[in-house]
Amino acid sequence: MLNPREIRENSSFIEEGLNRRGLAVNLNSLKSNSKKLKELELERSNLQAEGNRIGKEVGLKIRAGNKANSEAVVLLRNKGNEIKTQVGLIEEKEKALAKSIKEEILQYPNIPYSDCPDGKDEKDNIQLRTWGTPLIGESYKEHWEIAEELSLLDTERSVRIAKSRFITLLNQGAKLERSLINFMLDMHTSNGYTEVLPPVLVNSASLEGSGQLPKFAEESFRCSEDDLWLTPTAEVPLTSLHRDEIIPFELLPIKYVAYSPCFRREAGSYGKDTRGLIRLHQFNKVELYWFVDPSNSREAFKKITSDAEAVLQALELPYRVLELCTGDLGFSASSTYDLEVWLPGANSYREISSCSICDDFQARRSSIRTKRNKQTQLVHTLNASGLAIGRTMAAILENGQQSDGSVKIPKALVPYFGEALLKP
RNA sequence: GGAGAGGUGGCUGAGUGGUCGAAAGCGAACGACUCGAAAUCGUUUGACGGAGCUCCCGUCCGUGGGUUCGAAUCCCACCCUCUCCGCCA
Numbered sequence: 001m002l003n004p005r006e007i008r009e010n011s012s013f014i015e016e017g018l019n020r021r022g023l024a025v026n027l028n029s030l031k032s033n034s035k036k037l038k039e040l041e042l043e044r045s046n047l048q049a050e051g052n053r054i055g056k057e058v059g060l061k062i063r064a065g066n067k068a069n070s071e072a073v074v075l076l077r078n079k080g081n082e083i084k085t086q087v088g089l090i091e092e093k094e095k096a097l098a099k100s101i102k103e104e105i106l107q108y109p110n111i112p113y114s115d116c117p118d119g120k121d122e123k124d125n126i127q128l129r130t131w132g133t134p135l136i137g138e139s140y141k142e143h144w145e146i147a148e149e150l151s152l153l154d155t156e157r158s159v160r161i162a163k164s165r166f167i168t169l170l171n172q173g174a175k176l177e178r179s180l181i182n183f184m185l186d187m188h189t190s191n192g193y194t195e196v197l198p199p200v201l202v203n204s205a206s207l208e209g210s211g212q213l214p215k216f217a218e219e220s221f222r223c224s225e226d227d228l229w230l231t232p233t234a235e236v237p238l239t240s241l242h243r244d245e246i247i248p249f250e251l252l253p254i255k256y257v258a259y260s261p262c263f264r265r266e267a268g269s270y271g272k273d274t275r276g277l278i279r280l281h282q283f284n285k286v287e288l289y290w291f292v293d294p295s296n297s298r299e300a301f302k303k304i305t306s307d308a309e310a311v312l313q314a315l316e317l318p319y320r321v322l323e324l325c326t327g328d329l330g331f332s333a334s335s336t337y338d339l340e341v342w343l344p345g346a347n348s349y350r351e352i353s354s355c356s357i358c359d360d361f362q363a364r365r366s367s368i369r370t371k372r373n374k375q376t377q378l379v380h381t382l383n384a385s386g387l388a389i390g391r392t393m394a395a396i397l398e399n400g401q402q403s404d405g406s407v408k409i410p411k412a413l414v415p416y417f418g419e420a421l422l423k424p
Numbered sequence: 425g426g427a428g429a430g431g432u433g434g435c436u437g438a439g440u441g442g443u444c445g446a447a448a449g450c451g452a453a454c455g456a457c458u459c460g461a462a463a464u465c466g467u468u469u470g471a472c473g474g475a476g477c478u479c480c481c482g483u484c485c486g487u488g489g490g491u492u493c494g495a496a497u498c499c500c501a502c503c504c505u506c507u508c509c510g511c512c513a
Binding site: 038041042044045046048049051052054055056057058059060062063068073074076077078079080081083084246248369373374376 | 434442443453469470471472473474475481482483492493494
Protein backbone atom coordinates (compact mmCIF):
# COMPACT_ATOMS: atom_id res chain seq x y z
CA MET A 1 0.00 0.00 0.00
CA LEU A 2 1.22 3.45 -0.81
CA ASN A 3 1.88 5.73 2.10
CA PRO A 4 -1.18 7.99 2.61
CA ARG A 5 0.98 10.64 4.22
CA GLU A 6 3.29 10.70 1.23
CA ILE A 7 0.28 11.04 -1.06
CA ARG A 8 -0.77 14.11 0.87
CA GLU A 9 2.65 15.67 1.11
CA ASN A 10 4.56 14.47 -1.92
CA SER A 11 1.99 13.31 -4.43
CA SER A 12 4.05 14.24 -7.48
CA PHE A 13 6.73 11.73 -6.44
CA ILE A 14 4.10 9.00 -6.24
CA GLU A 15 2.58 10.01 -9.55
CA GLU A 16 5.97 9.89 -11.24
CA GLY A 17 6.58 6.46 -9.78
CA LEU A 18 3.27 5.14 -11.05
CA ASN A 19 3.88 6.78 -14.41
CA ARG A 20 7.13 4.85 -14.70
CA ARG A 21 5.03 1.69 -14.56
CA GLY A 22 2.98 3.00 -17.43
CA LEU A 23 0.05 4.09 -15.30
CA ALA A 24 -1.25 7.51 -16.19
CA VAL A 25 -2.46 8.48 -12.77
CA ASN A 26 -3.65 11.75 -11.39
CA LEU A 27 -3.75 11.77 -7.62
CA ASN A 28 -5.26 15.22 -7.20
CA SER A 29 -8.65 14.07 -6.01
CA LEU A 30 -7.12 11.42 -3.76
CA LYS A 31 -4.83 14.03 -2.33
CA SER A 32 -7.58 16.53 -1.67
CA ASN A 33 -9.82 13.83 -0.21
CA SER A 34 -7.03 12.76 2.05
CA LYS A 35 -6.53 16.33 3.22
CA LYS A 36 -10.25 16.76 3.66
CA LEU A 37 -10.27 13.65 5.84
CA LYS A 38 -7.55 15.09 8.04
CA GLU A 39 -9.60 18.28 8.43
CA LEU A 40 -12.65 16.29 9.44
CA GLU A 41 -10.56 14.31 11.92
CA LEU A 42 -9.29 17.52 13.47
CA GLU A 43 -12.76 19.04 13.66
CA ARG A 44 -14.13 15.90 15.24
CA SER A 45 -11.36 15.50 17.76
CA ASN A 46 -11.82 19.10 18.90
CA LEU A 47 -15.50 18.46 19.45
CA GLN A 48 -14.70 15.25 21.27
CA ALA A 49 -12.29 17.09 23.54
CA GLU A 50 -15.10 19.51 24.40
CA GLY A 51 -17.48 16.62 24.97
CA ASN A 52 -15.02 14.86 27.25
CA ARG A 53 -14.65 18.05 29.27
CA ILE A 54 -18.40 18.34 29.71
CA GLY A 55 -18.65 14.71 30.70
CA LYS A 56 -16.10 15.22 33.44
CA GLU A 57 -17.82 18.35 34.64
CA VAL A 58 -21.14 16.55 35.00
CA GLY A 59 -19.43 13.89 37.05
CA LEU A 60 -17.85 16.51 39.31
CA LYS A 61 -21.10 18.42 39.74
CA ILE A 62 -23.03 15.32 40.71
CA ARG A 63 -20.39 14.22 43.16
CA ALA A 64 -20.46 17.72 44.62
CA GLY A 65 -24.11 17.20 45.46
CA ASN A 66 -26.00 18.52 42.46
CA LYS A 67 -29.02 16.47 41.46
CA ALA A 68 -28.97 14.85 38.01
CA ASN A 69 -32.00 16.93 37.06
CA SER A 70 -30.75 20.21 38.51
CA GLU A 71 -30.58 23.11 36.11
CA ALA A 72 -26.78 23.31 35.97
CA VAL A 73 -26.48 19.62 35.16
CA VAL A 74 -29.28 19.55 32.61
CA LEU A 75 -27.69 22.45 30.79
CA LEU A 76 -24.42 20.54 30.49
CA ARG A 77 -26.18 17.38 29.44
CA ASN A 78 -27.97 19.20 26.66
CA LYS A 79 -24.68 20.62 25.48
CA GLY A 80 -23.18 17.16 25.55
CA ASN A 81 -26.03 15.85 23.47
CA GLU A 82 -25.56 18.58 20.94
CA ILE A 83 -21.89 17.73 20.56
CA LYS A 84 -22.72 14.08 20.25
CA THR A 85 -25.01 14.82 17.32
CA GLN A 86 -22.38 16.92 15.61
CA VAL A 87 -19.71 14.27 16.12
CA GLY A 88 -22.05 11.69 14.66
CA LEU A 89 -22.53 13.74 11.52
CA ILE A 90 -18.82 14.25 11.05
CA GLU A 91 -18.09 10.60 11.66
CA GLU A 92 -20.50 9.61 8.95
CA LYS A 93 -18.70 11.80 6.45
CA GLU A 94 -15.34 10.58 7.67
CA LYS A 95 -16.29 6.97 7.30
CA ALA A 96 -17.47 7.37 3.72
CA LEU A 97 -14.42 9.40 2.80
CA ALA A 98 -11.97 7.03 4.48
CA LYS A 99 -13.56 4.11 2.70
CA SER A 100 -13.26 5.63 -0.74
CA ILE A 101 -9.69 6.71 -0.03
CA LYS A 102 -8.70 3.24 1.07
CA GLU A 103 -10.40 1.64 -1.90
CA GLU A 104 -8.47 3.88 -4.24
CA ILE A 105 -5.12 3.46 -2.53
CA LEU A 106 -5.44 -0.32 -2.52
CA GLN A 107 -5.72 -0.21 -6.30
CA TYR A 108 -2.29 1.30 -6.75
CA PRO A 109 0.81 -0.85 -7.14
CA ASN A 110 4.12 -0.23 -5.47
CA ILE A 111 6.43 2.54 -6.64
CA PRO A 112 9.40 1.19 -8.63
CA TYR A 113 12.77 1.52 -6.99
CA SER A 114 14.83 4.47 -8.23
CA ASP A 115 17.33 2.18 -9.98
CA CYS A 116 14.68 0.01 -11.55
CA PRO A 117 15.16 0.30 -15.33
CA ASP A 118 12.39 2.14 -17.15
CA GLY A 119 10.52 0.18 -19.77
CA LYS A 120 7.18 -0.73 -21.23
CA ASP A 121 6.98 -4.52 -21.10
CA GLU A 122 9.05 -7.70 -20.93
CA LYS A 123 10.99 -6.71 -24.03
CA ASP A 124 12.62 -3.96 -22.02
CA ASN A 125 13.86 -6.24 -19.25
CA ILE A 126 17.60 -6.27 -18.83
CA GLN A 127 19.70 -9.41 -18.85
CA LEU A 128 22.18 -9.13 -15.99
CA ARG A 129 24.08 -12.39 -16.31
CA THR A 130 23.90 -15.97 -17.44
CA TRP A 131 25.08 -19.15 -15.80
CA GLY A 132 25.98 -22.44 -17.46
CA THR A 133 26.04 -23.37 -21.08
CA PRO A 134 22.68 -23.72 -22.82
CA LEU A 135 22.22 -26.88 -24.91
CA ILE A 136 21.26 -25.87 -28.39
CA GLY A 137 20.17 -28.16 -31.18
CA GLU A 138 17.31 -29.37 -33.34
CA SER A 139 17.05 -32.80 -31.78
CA TYR A 140 16.03 -31.85 -28.26
CA LYS A 141 12.55 -32.93 -27.29
CA GLU A 142 10.14 -30.83 -25.29
CA HIS A 143 9.54 -31.97 -21.74
CA TRP A 144 5.97 -33.23 -22.21
CA GLU A 145 7.12 -35.56 -24.93
CA ILE A 146 9.81 -36.96 -22.66
CA ALA A 147 7.40 -37.17 -19.75
CA GLU A 148 4.91 -39.09 -21.85
CA GLU A 149 7.48 -41.56 -23.10
CA LEU A 150 8.61 -42.21 -19.54
CA SER A 151 5.01 -42.38 -18.21
CA LEU A 152 5.66 -39.65 -15.71
CA LEU A 153 2.23 -38.05 -15.98
CA ASP A 154 -1.29 -38.45 -17.27
CA THR A 155 -2.81 -35.42 -18.88
CA GLU A 156 -6.05 -36.83 -20.20
CA ARG A 157 -7.16 -38.54 -17.01
CA SER A 158 -6.38 -35.36 -15.10
CA VAL A 159 -9.14 -33.66 -17.04
CA ARG A 160 -11.47 -36.39 -15.82
CA ILE A 161 -10.49 -35.71 -12.24
CA ALA A 162 -10.47 -31.92 -12.41
CA LYS A 163 -10.25 -30.04 -15.70
CA SER A 164 -7.67 -28.99 -18.23
CA ARG A 165 -4.50 -27.49 -16.86
CA PHE A 166 -4.44 -29.85 -13.94
CA ILE A 167 -1.86 -32.60 -14.01
CA THR A 168 -1.50 -35.99 -12.39
CA LEU A 169 2.02 -37.21 -11.84
CA LEU A 170 2.64 -40.94 -11.84
CA ASN A 171 5.40 -43.35 -11.07
CA GLN A 172 8.82 -41.76 -11.29
CA GLY A 173 7.19 -38.44 -12.16
CA ALA A 174 5.52 -38.30 -8.77
CA LYS A 175 8.71 -39.34 -7.10
CA LEU A 176 10.76 -36.78 -8.96
CA GLU A 177 8.39 -34.04 -7.86
CA ARG A 178 8.60 -35.20 -4.26
CA SER A 179 12.37 -35.47 -4.34
CA LEU A 180 12.69 -31.96 -5.73
CA ILE A 181 10.55 -30.54 -2.93
CA ASN A 182 12.64 -32.31 -0.31
CA PHE A 183 15.89 -31.38 -1.97
CA MET A 184 15.04 -27.70 -2.05
CA LEU A 185 13.67 -27.59 1.48
CA ASP A 186 16.79 -29.30 2.82
CA MET A 187 19.05 -27.01 0.88
CA HIS A 188 17.42 -23.85 2.22
CA THR A 189 16.98 -25.00 5.81
CA SER A 190 20.66 -25.92 5.97
CA ASN A 191 21.30 -22.40 4.77
CA GLY A 192 19.56 -20.72 7.70
CA TYR A 193 15.91 -20.77 6.63
CA THR A 194 13.08 -21.76 8.95
CA GLU A 195 10.79 -24.28 7.34
CA VAL A 196 7.07 -23.49 7.25
CA LEU A 197 4.17 -25.59 6.06
CA PRO A 198 1.34 -23.04 5.92
CA PRO A 199 -2.40 -23.40 5.33
CA VAL A 200 -3.26 -23.62 1.66
CA LEU A 201 -6.58 -21.85 2.18
CA VAL A 202 -6.19 -18.22 3.10
CA ASN A 203 -8.70 -15.55 4.01
CA SER A 204 -9.33 -12.28 2.19
CA ALA A 205 -7.33 -10.22 4.65
CA SER A 206 -4.27 -12.32 3.89
CA LEU A 207 -4.68 -11.83 0.15
CA GLU A 208 -5.14 -8.12 0.62
CA GLY A 209 -2.09 -7.99 2.86
CA SER A 210 0.26 -9.34 0.23
CA GLY A 211 -1.33 -7.46 -2.67
CA GLN A 212 -3.51 -10.03 -4.51
CA LEU A 213 -6.75 -8.36 -3.43
CA PRO A 214 -8.75 -6.37 -4.21
CA LYS A 215 -7.35 -5.99 -7.71
CA PHE A 216 -6.65 -9.55 -8.76
CA ALA A 217 -9.60 -11.46 -7.39
CA GLU A 218 -10.19 -13.12 -10.76
CA GLU A 219 -6.75 -14.76 -10.56
CA SER A 220 -7.53 -16.88 -7.50
CA PHE A 221 -9.89 -19.75 -6.76
CA ARG A 222 -12.41 -18.96 -4.06
CA CYS A 223 -14.39 -20.96 -1.53
CA SER A 224 -17.20 -18.51 -1.54
CA GLU A 225 -19.04 -19.83 1.50
CA ASP A 226 -16.13 -19.35 3.86
CA ASP A 227 -14.22 -16.22 2.91
CA LEU A 228 -11.36 -18.53 2.02
CA TRP A 229 -9.31 -18.76 -1.14
CA LEU A 230 -6.84 -21.29 -2.50
CA THR A 231 -3.48 -19.68 -2.05
CA PRO A 232 -1.86 -18.56 -5.32
CA THR A 233 1.59 -18.63 -3.69
CA ALA A 234 3.06 -19.30 -0.25
CA GLU A 235 4.01 -15.64 -0.26
CA VAL A 236 0.43 -14.97 0.90
CA PRO A 237 0.38 -17.08 4.09
CA LEU A 238 4.00 -16.19 4.84
CA THR A 239 3.26 -12.48 4.77
CA SER A 240 0.29 -12.98 7.06
CA LEU A 241 2.31 -15.12 9.42
CA HIS A 242 3.32 -11.82 11.03
CA ARG A 243 0.36 -9.66 10.07
CA ASP A 244 -0.49 -7.06 12.75
CA GLU A 245 2.69 -7.76 14.63
CA ILE A 246 5.60 -5.74 15.91
CA ILE A 247 8.66 -7.93 15.46
CA PRO A 248 11.48 -7.32 17.96
CA PHE A 249 14.36 -5.82 16.07
CA GLU A 250 16.83 -8.48 17.25
CA LEU A 251 14.81 -11.15 15.48
CA LEU A 252 15.40 -9.62 12.05
CA PRO A 253 16.03 -10.81 9.48
CA ILE A 254 13.45 -13.60 9.59
CA LYS A 255 13.98 -16.05 6.74
CA TYR A 256 11.29 -18.58 5.90
CA VAL A 257 11.15 -21.35 3.36
CA ALA A 258 7.77 -22.88 2.63
CA TYR A 259 6.63 -25.61 0.35
CA SER A 260 3.05 -25.23 -0.84
CA PRO A 261 0.84 -26.13 -3.73
CA CYS A 262 -0.22 -22.98 -5.57
CA PHE A 263 -3.50 -22.36 -7.34
CA ARG A 264 -4.04 -19.87 -10.11
CA ARG A 265 -6.85 -19.37 -12.57
CA GLU A 266 -4.40 -18.16 -15.20
CA ALA A 267 -7.21 -15.99 -16.48
CA GLY A 268 -6.44 -14.40 -19.80
CA SER A 269 -3.81 -16.92 -20.81
CA TYR A 270 -5.94 -19.24 -22.93
CA GLY A 271 -3.96 -20.86 -25.66
CA LYS A 272 -0.64 -20.15 -23.96
CA ASP A 273 1.51 -23.06 -22.80
CA THR A 274 -1.36 -25.48 -23.10
CA ARG A 275 0.87 -28.51 -22.96
CA GLY A 276 3.12 -29.79 -20.26
CA LEU A 277 4.11 -28.52 -16.87
CA ILE A 278 4.67 -24.86 -17.55
CA ARG A 279 1.30 -23.27 -16.90
CA LEU A 280 -1.11 -25.16 -14.64
CA HIS A 281 -3.98 -24.23 -12.35
CA GLN A 282 -2.22 -26.13 -9.58
CA PHE A 283 1.52 -26.43 -9.15
CA ASN A 284 4.02 -26.95 -6.39
CA LYS A 285 6.49 -24.34 -5.28
CA VAL A 286 9.14 -23.83 -2.65
CA GLU A 287 9.08 -20.20 -1.65
CA LEU A 288 11.63 -18.07 0.17
CA TYR A 289 10.42 -15.14 2.23
CA TRP A 290 12.29 -12.56 4.33
CA PHE A 291 11.24 -9.93 6.83
CA VAL A 292 14.12 -7.48 7.15
CA ASP A 293 15.38 -4.26 8.66
CA PRO A 294 14.47 -1.59 6.09
CA SER A 295 17.92 -0.02 6.27
CA ASN A 296 19.64 -2.95 4.57
CA SER A 297 16.90 -4.50 2.49
CA ARG A 298 18.68 -3.96 -0.82
CA GLU A 299 21.54 -6.18 0.31
CA ALA A 300 18.99 -8.74 1.41
CA PHE A 301 17.48 -8.59 -2.05
CA LYS A 302 20.79 -9.61 -3.63
CA LYS A 303 21.15 -12.40 -1.08
CA ILE A 304 17.70 -13.91 -1.47
CA THR A 305 18.20 -13.91 -5.23
CA SER A 306 21.49 -15.74 -4.94
CA ASP A 307 19.81 -18.26 -2.62
CA ALA A 308 17.34 -19.00 -5.40
CA GLU A 309 20.11 -19.15 -7.99
CA ALA A 310 22.00 -21.63 -5.82
CA VAL A 311 19.25 -24.19 -6.45
CA LEU A 312 19.62 -23.93 -10.21
CA GLN A 313 23.38 -24.20 -9.88
CA ALA A 314 23.13 -27.24 -7.63
CA LEU A 315 20.87 -28.84 -10.23
CA GLU A 316 23.29 -27.86 -13.00
CA LEU A 317 20.59 -26.05 -14.94
CA PRO A 318 21.74 -23.18 -17.18
CA TYR A 319 19.86 -19.98 -16.52
CA ARG A 320 19.92 -16.25 -16.94
CA VAL A 321 19.02 -13.42 -14.61
CA LEU A 322 16.80 -10.61 -15.81
CA GLU A 323 16.09 -7.37 -14.07
CA LEU A 324 12.49 -6.49 -14.76
CA CYS A 325 11.77 -3.07 -16.13
CA THR A 326 9.21 -0.78 -14.51
CA GLY A 327 6.49 -1.84 -16.95
CA ASP A 328 6.86 -5.55 -16.16
CA LEU A 329 7.04 -5.35 -12.38
CA GLY A 330 4.51 -7.24 -10.30
CA PHE A 331 1.96 -5.29 -8.28
CA SER A 332 3.72 -5.37 -4.91
CA ALA A 333 7.33 -5.27 -6.05
CA SER A 334 9.64 -2.28 -6.22
CA SER A 335 12.33 -4.35 -7.94
CA THR A 336 12.34 -7.86 -9.37
CA TYR A 337 14.93 -10.25 -10.70
CA ASP A 338 13.54 -13.10 -12.75
CA LEU A 339 15.54 -16.31 -13.04
CA GLU A 340 14.92 -18.01 -16.35
CA VAL A 341 16.00 -21.58 -16.89
CA TRP A 342 17.15 -22.82 -20.26
CA LEU A 343 14.83 -25.33 -21.93
CA PRO A 344 16.65 -26.95 -24.87
CA GLY A 345 13.49 -28.59 -26.20
CA ALA A 346 11.63 -25.30 -26.30
CA ASN A 347 14.87 -23.62 -27.35
CA SER A 348 14.23 -20.74 -24.98
CA TYR A 349 14.57 -19.47 -21.46
CA ARG A 350 11.53 -19.79 -19.19
CA GLU A 351 10.86 -18.08 -15.89
CA ILE A 352 11.46 -20.47 -13.01
CA SER A 353 11.84 -18.01 -10.16
CA SER A 354 10.79 -14.48 -9.48
CA CYS A 355 12.73 -12.64 -6.77
CA SER A 356 11.12 -9.46 -5.53
CA ILE A 357 11.63 -6.81 -2.95
CA CYS A 358 8.46 -5.08 -1.85
CA ASP A 359 10.01 -2.51 0.47
CA ASP A 360 7.27 -1.55 2.95
CA PHE A 361 4.38 -2.07 0.52
CA GLN A 362 3.21 -5.41 1.93
CA ALA A 363 4.28 -4.47 5.43
CA ARG A 364 2.00 -1.44 5.35
CA ARG A 365 -0.92 -3.42 3.98
CA SER A 366 -0.35 -6.10 6.60
CA SER A 367 0.80 -3.82 9.41
CA ILE A 368 4.08 -5.58 10.11
CA ARG A 369 6.50 -3.43 12.02
CA THR A 370 9.65 -3.65 14.03
CA LYS A 371 10.74 -1.68 17.04
CA ARG A 372 14.18 -0.40 17.87
CA ASN A 373 14.87 2.07 20.66
CA LYS A 374 11.20 3.01 21.01
CA GLN A 375 11.01 3.68 17.28
CA THR A 376 8.47 1.59 15.45
CA GLN A 377 8.80 1.34 11.71
CA LEU A 378 7.52 -0.87 8.94
CA VAL A 379 9.72 -3.80 7.99
CA HIS A 380 10.65 -4.61 4.41
CA THR A 381 9.59 -7.89 2.84
CA LEU A 382 11.20 -9.96 0.10
CA ASN A 383 10.20 -13.11 -1.67
CA ALA A 384 11.74 -15.48 -4.17
CA SER A 385 10.72 -18.78 -5.65
CA GLY A 386 13.27 -21.33 -4.74
CA LEU A 387 12.03 -22.84 -7.06
CA ALA A 388 8.82 -23.60 -8.94
CA ILE A 389 8.84 -27.41 -8.83
CA GLY A 390 6.96 -28.26 -12.02
CA ARG A 391 9.10 -26.01 -14.15
CA THR A 392 12.20 -27.42 -12.49
CA MET A 393 11.06 -30.89 -13.47
CA ALA A 394 10.52 -29.70 -17.04
CA ALA A 395 14.03 -28.25 -17.05
CA ILE A 396 15.57 -31.44 -15.69
CA LEU A 397 13.78 -33.51 -18.33
CA GLU A 398 14.83 -31.29 -21.19
CA ASN A 399 18.39 -30.66 -20.03
CA GLY A 400 19.05 -34.20 -18.92
CA GLN A 401 17.58 -36.00 -21.93
CA GLN A 402 19.82 -38.60 -23.53
CA SER A 403 19.76 -39.91 -27.07
CA ASP A 404 18.53 -43.30 -25.84
CA GLY A 405 15.40 -41.75 -24.36
CA SER A 406 16.55 -41.79 -20.77
CA VAL A 407 17.04 -38.70 -18.61
CA LYS A 408 20.08 -37.99 -16.49
CA ILE A 409 19.27 -36.87 -12.97
CA PRO A 410 21.46 -34.05 -11.60
CA LYS A 411 24.06 -35.42 -9.19
CA ALA A 412 22.82 -33.39 -6.23
CA LEU A 413 19.32 -34.82 -6.65
CA VAL A 414 20.32 -38.47 -6.92
CA PRO A 415 20.34 -39.11 -3.16
CA TYR A 416 16.77 -37.80 -3.05
CA PHE A 417 15.49 -39.46 -6.18
CA GLY A 418 17.30 -42.72 -5.64
CA GLU A 419 18.39 -43.26 -9.24
CA ALA A 420 20.92 -41.54 -11.46
CA LEU A 421 18.87 -42.13 -14.56
CA LEU A 422 15.20 -41.96 -15.51
CA LYS A 423 14.48 -44.90 -17.82
CA PRO A 424 11.34 -46.04 -19.61
C1' G B 425 -22.97 -29.86 14.19
C1' G B 426 -24.70 -29.62 19.92
C1' A B 427 -23.57 -27.57 25.00
C1' G B 428 -20.70 -24.37 27.97
C1' A B 429 -16.72 -20.71 28.98
C1' G B 430 -14.12 -16.66 27.29
C1' G B 431 -11.80 -12.59 24.14
C1' U B 432 -8.22 -6.45 28.32
C1' G B 433 -1.17 -3.77 27.14
C1' G B 434 5.06 -8.09 25.01
C1' C B 435 2.91 -12.16 28.45
C1' U B 436 -0.14 -13.61 33.00
C1' G B 437 -4.24 -11.26 34.93
C1' A B 438 -7.63 -7.50 37.87
C1' G B 439 -11.27 -4.21 36.65
C1' U B 440 -19.54 -4.39 36.16
C1' G B 441 -21.13 3.35 34.60
C1' G B 442 -17.41 8.97 36.13
C1' U B 443 -9.39 11.49 36.31
C1' C B 444 -9.23 3.72 33.72
C1' G B 445 -5.08 3.82 28.66
C1' A B 446 -6.45 0.65 32.43
C1' A B 447 -4.24 -2.50 39.33
C1' A B 448 -0.79 -6.31 40.32
C1' G B 449 2.84 -9.74 38.73
C1' C B 450 6.25 -11.30 34.93
C1' G B 451 9.33 -9.70 31.04
C1' A B 452 12.25 -5.57 29.00
C1' A B 453 15.25 -0.83 29.34
C1' C B 454 18.02 2.54 32.32
C1' G B 455 20.22 3.83 37.08
C1' A B 456 22.20 2.45 42.12
C1' C B 457 24.94 -1.41 44.69
C1' U B 458 29.29 -4.82 42.68
C1' C B 459 36.05 -5.93 40.51
C1' G B 460 32.10 -8.15 37.41
C1' A B 461 27.57 -10.86 37.65
C1' A B 462 23.34 -12.71 40.32
C1' A B 463 20.12 -11.07 44.00
C1' U B 464 18.14 -6.46 45.82
C1' C B 465 16.37 -1.34 45.48
C1' G B 466 14.72 2.88 42.33
C1' U B 467 12.90 4.88 37.72
C1' U B 468 10.92 3.90 32.99
C1' U B 469 8.19 0.73 29.68
C1' G B 470 1.44 -0.10 24.40
C1' A B 471 -0.25 1.50 19.35
C1' C B 472 -2.15 5.02 15.80
C1' G B 473 -3.33 10.04 14.28
C1' G B 474 -2.87 15.40 15.19
C1' A B 475 -0.18 19.45 17.14
C1' G B 476 2.96 24.49 19.98
C1' C B 477 6.32 17.11 18.81
C1' U B 478 9.27 14.06 25.43
C1' C B 479 4.64 18.64 28.99
C1' C B 480 -0.86 18.85 24.90
C1' C B 481 -5.49 16.81 22.13
C1' G B 482 -8.15 12.62 19.93
C1' U B 483 -8.85 7.31 19.05
C1' C B 484 -7.98 2.17 20.44
C1' C B 485 -9.87 -3.02 26.20
C1' G B 486 -12.27 -9.10 19.59
C1' U B 487 -15.47 -6.35 15.41
C1' G B 488 -19.74 -3.35 14.30
C1' G B 489 -24.01 -0.92 16.16
C1' G B 490 -27.00 1.01 20.46
C1' U B 491 -28.14 3.31 25.55
C1' U B 492 -25.81 7.58 28.43
C1' C B 493 -23.58 14.16 29.71
C1' G B 494 -20.00 9.96 30.41
C1' A B 495 -18.89 2.77 28.49
C1' A B 496 -13.40 -1.87 29.20
C1' U B 497 -17.82 -1.92 32.38
C1' C B 498 -24.99 -1.99 30.32
C1' C B 499 -27.92 -3.77 25.61
C1' C B 500 -27.95 -6.03 20.44
C1' A B 501 -25.57 -8.43 16.29
C1' C B 502 -21.37 -10.67 14.34
C1' C B 503 -16.34 -12.85 14.42
C1' C B 504 -12.79 -15.68 16.86
C1' U B 505 -10.58 -18.87 20.72
C1' C B 506 -10.88 -22.67 24.45
C1' U B 507 -13.34 -27.04 27.00
C1' C B 508 -16.76 -31.18 26.65
C1' C B 509 -19.89 -34.18 23.30
C1' G B 510 -20.76 -35.86 18.16
C1' C B 511 -18.36 -36.77 13.39
C1' C B 512 -13.68 -37.61 11.19
C1' A B 513 -7.76 -38.24 8.45
